[in-house]
Amino acid sequence: MQRDKEIITLSHGSGGVLTDSLIENLFFKYLKNELLIQKNDATVLPLLNGKFSITTDSFVVDPIFFPGGDIGKLAVCGTVNDLAASGARPLYLTAGFILEEGLPVSQLEKIVSSMANTALEAGVRIIAGDTKVVEKGKADKVFINTTGLGLLLQDDYPAGERARPGDRVLISGSIGDHGLAVLTRRANFGFSSNFASDCSILSGLAAEIVNRCRGIRVMRDPTRGGLATTLQEIARQSRVEIIVEENQIPIKEEVRSVCELLGLDPLYLASEGKMLVITSPEESAHLLNIMRKHKLGKEAVVIGEVVSGKGKKVYLRTKSSGTRILHPMESEMVPRIC
Ligand code: MG
Numbered sequence: 524m525q526r527d528k529e530i531i532t533l534s535h536g537s538g539g540v541l542t543d544s545l546i547e548n549l550f551f552k553y554l555k556n557e558l559l560i561q562k563n564d565a566t567v568l569p570l571l572n573g574k575f576s577i578t579t580d581s582f583v584v585d586p587i588f589f590p591g592g593d594i595g596k597l598a599v600c601g602t603v604n605d606l607a608a609s610g611a612r613p614l615y616l617t618a619g620f621i622l623e624e625g626l627p628v629s630q631l632e633k634i635v636s637s638m639a640n641t642a643l644e645a646g647v648r649i650i651a652g653d654t655k656v657v658e659k660g661k662a663d664k665v666f667i668n669t670t671g672l673g674l675l676l677q678d679d680y681p682a683g684e685r686a687r688p689g690d691r692v693l694i695s696g697s698i699g700d701h702g703l704a705v706l707t708r709r710a711n712f713g714f715s716s717n718f719a720s721d722c723s724i725l726s727g728l729a730a731e732i733v734n735r736c737r738g739i740r741v742m743r744d745p746t747r748g749g750l751a752t753t754l755q756e757i758a759r760q761s762r763v764e765i766i767v768e769e770n771q772i773p774i775k776e777e778v779r780s781v782c783e784l785l786g787l788d789p790l791y792l793a794s795e796g797k798m799l800v801i802t803s804p805e806e807s808a809h810l811l812n813i814m815r816k817h818k819l820g821k822e823a824v825v826i827g828e829v830v831s832g833k834g835k836k837v838y839l840r841t842k843s844s845g846t847r848i849l850h851p852m853e854s855e856m857v858p859r860i861c
Contacts, residue, residue: 529627529628529629530624530625530626530627530628531622531623531624531625531626531627531628531631531656532624532656533624533656533658534656535622535654535656536622536654536655536656536657537656542654545654546654549628549631549632549635550635550652550654553632553635553636553638553639554635554638554639554642554649554652556648556649556650558615558648558650559648559649559650559651559652565651566650566651568615568650571614571674573674573675574674574675574678574680575611575672575673575674575675576606576609576610576611576672576673576675576680577670577671577672577673578602578605578606578609578670578671579602579668579669579670579671580598580601580602580605580668580669580861581666581667581668582594582597582598582601582666582667582668582669582861583663583666583859583861584597584705584859584860584861585663585705585709585859586705586708586709587630587634587664587665588630588633589704589705589708589720590704590708590717590718590719590720591700591701591704591719591720591721591722592637592720592722592795593633593634593637594634594665594667595633595634595635595636595637595638595641595667596637596638596640596641596722597722597795597861598618598638598667598668598669599616599638599641599642599645599647599669599724600641600645600722600723600724600725600795600796601669601746601795601861602616602669602670602671603616603641603645603647603671603724603725603726604724604725604726604729604744604746604795604796604798605671605744606671606672606673606726607673607725607726607728607729607730607742607744607798608681608725608729608742608743608744608798609673609675609680609681609682609742610675610676610677610680610681610729610733610739610742611673611674611675611676611680612646612673612674612676612726612730613645613646613647613671613672613673613726614647614648614672614673614674615647615648615649615650615671615672616642616647616648616649616650616669616670616671616672617649617650617651617652617669617670617671618638618649618651618652618653618667618668618669619652619653619654619655619667619668619669620652620653620654620655620665620666620667621655621656621657621662621665621666621667621668622654622655622656622657622662622664622665623656623657623658623659623660623661623662623663623664623665624656624657624658624659625659626664626665630664630665631665634665634667641724644724645724645726646726647671676730676733676734677733677734679737680733681733681739681740681741681742681800681801682740682741683741683743683756683757683760683761684760684761684762685740685741685761685801686740686741686757686758686760686761686763686765686801686829687740687761687763687803687829688763688829688830688831689803689804689828689829690740690801690802690803690804690828690829691801691802691803691804691807691825691827691828691829692754692765692767692799692800692801692825692826692827692828692829693799693800693801693802693807693810693811693814693823693824693825693826694745694750694772694773694797694798694799694800694823694824694826695725695728695797695798695799695800695814695819695820695822695823696721696773696796696797696819696820696821696822696823697721697773697774697775697778697794697797697822698745698749698750698772698773698774698778698789698790698792698794698797699749699750699774699775699778699782699789699790699792699793699794700718700719700720700721700775700778700794700795700796701720701721701722701746701792701793701794701795701796701860701861702749702792702793702794702857702860703718703777703778703781703782703789703792704718704719704720704721705720705793705857705860706781706857706860707781716777716781718777718778718781720795720796721794721795721796721797722795722796723795723796723819725744725796725797725798725819727817727819728798728814728817728819728820729742729798731813731814731816731817732798732800732810732813732814735809735813736802736806736809736810736813737806738802738803738805738806739800739801739802739806739810740761740801740802740803741757741761741799741800741801742798742799742800742801743756743757743798743799744794744795744797744798744799745793745794745797745799746793746794746795746861747793747860747861748791748793748852749789749790749791749792749793749794750767750772750790750791750794750799751788751790751791751837751849751852752791752851752852753799754767754799754837754849755835755837755849755851757801758835758836758837759835761829762833762835763829763830763831763832763835764829764830764831764832764834764835764836764837764838765827765828765829765830765836765837765838766827766828766830766837766838766839766840766846767826767827767837767838767839767840767849768826768827768839768840769839769840769841769842770842771824771825771826771827772790772824772826773822773824774789778792787856787857788856790839790849791852791856792856792857793857793860793861795861796819798820800814801829807825811823811824811825836848836849837849
């Protein structure tokens with residue numbers, strides 16, 4: 524294929540010769556494995572033993588390339604990290620692509636190659652896929668859906684409804700990096716920066732946590748809606764209240780200052796490489812130790828505590844010792860962030 528000039532056409536999604544060539548020369552070039560090449564209507568998996576978790580997510584990020592990642596890396600990290608947060612070792616992914624007519628094949632190749640590298644790093648294989656092409660203007664360059672299957676590492680797995688009063692809330696590092704990185708690359712944004720997304724594979728860190736600590740109640744990656752939204756989801760699911768300390772929440776200076784400039788709240792800005800963990804009070808010092816030993820948890824801190832209360836509210840104790848409620852977001856602050 525002459526990738527530098529070639530563009531995606533409706534025929535690439537027709538199921539004919541061009542679809543075949545796209546599969547053989549591009550998708551298989553990067554993603555080939557013995558399960559993917561079965562080429563049947565469905566992939567037959569080897570015998571698996573244990574309890575599984577499954578998750579699916581669609582990625583529509585704009586722009587498709589940003590400092591620290593691209594839509595391909597994000598589509599693998601997002602689904603792998605959701606499996607990891609459920610206490611599973613990610614095994615397999617499927618990938619569905621919706622391409623806009625006119626997309627340069629070279630851009631698709633960059634994205635697929637990035638998916639392959641990220642999948643390799645995560646130890647997952649992409650074992651089934653699909654490609655559709657829509658007319659110019661009916662989609663925006665490329666959308667990707669990934670579904671992931673993971674094997675639970677422990678019988679006692681973390682879940683959103685398990686937070687109890689007295690539990691401690693920990694975060695693995697600074698929040699809002701991904702949201703800011705994507706936002707400041709938007710063409711219509713006014714200024715651009717090279718601030719990088721934190722987009723990364725969290726399954727290694729999560730495995731350390733669930734295998735080496737007892738009493739892990741909840742794990743969740745604060746993606747869309749940010750830390751505040753993730754905490755509200757947990758408070759509702761567990762029927763508790765949560766108090767977090769503003770001066771303990773790690774936020775990079777750049778994120779803080781751009782948010783101030785734009786009137787955005789960093790607590791609602793997406794991260795794509797951070798894990799929020801809730802654990803019993805007895806286990807929290809040990810957990811902090813385990814997290815800080817991992818390269819993606821070096822800046823882990825305790826940011827708050829679960830308390831009883833029927834309001835299912837999340838409170839922020841501010842630097843000036845006041846308290847404010849972190850309300851659920853009413854409208855999407857930053858659309859198409861993932
Ligand atoms: Mg998640």
